[in-house]
Amino acid sequence: MTVMSPVEKVKAFVQQYDPAIEPILFEQPLPTSEAAAEALGSEVGQIAKSILFRAGDQFALFVAAGDVKIHPKQVKAAFGSGKAKMASAEEVEKVTGYRVGAVCPFALQEEVPVFVDTSLRRFPVVYTAAGVAESLLPVTYAALLAMTKAVEIDAAAAPAS
Template identity: 55%
Template structure:
């Protein structure tokens, strides 16, 4: 069960996911539920290059990851978002519930600096009904994330 894997991973860090009765289908729904800005709902997007290099990009919910940055980091001639099947295979999570920790495969995690403007953000925590409150510094530390500027404002 993905939520159990996330809980086991987070426990030594003193973190515990929030679990809700209903699924949170969008960043807007999650922000409304928590009473926070959409930007505080961190999104984790798995990209793949044509050379099968994967990278998980984590950014604030109100920005987009710039394609040129993905290309520069993953290499290859073409990059695209991973398919739903690839997301499950690489991360162990369904699209919409991908968190940046407790991943099935060891891949680079790129954390956009857009998240730094918030004291706390909320990442998915393995299932559509869960979120993990976390600070920028905690997120970087527990993921061994690489801080980058990958975003452009929507």
């Protein structure tokens, strides 16, 4: 049995949705939204950051524009209760199958709820990581929602109490 690289795994997954979607590979790692935007010549907001949070033994992945901060109350509301915090690097790799800085929001190791922030809706194309720090994947907002089977949220806003 051959083991696929993270980029091959992402590519195989997206091909089910749209064979035209191809990961873009760069020479250098793109560890931040700012670095990715600079390499692409795009706005920071077009870079979709994927952040794994944990509340107790539950995990959820939040995907937001690179220029948006995810409001802690939104994270707590998504979990329903409990104190939520960012997952450790080890937890990120175990749950998603990807290292921090390369987390693709789909083709995850474990099934976890995914929440996509509406801040990404303003761009015709957004770029997610594609499994390694030197990769980006161009997708539309609609394709991102379909591939992640995500719940849409407004991650920057505090939910009404």
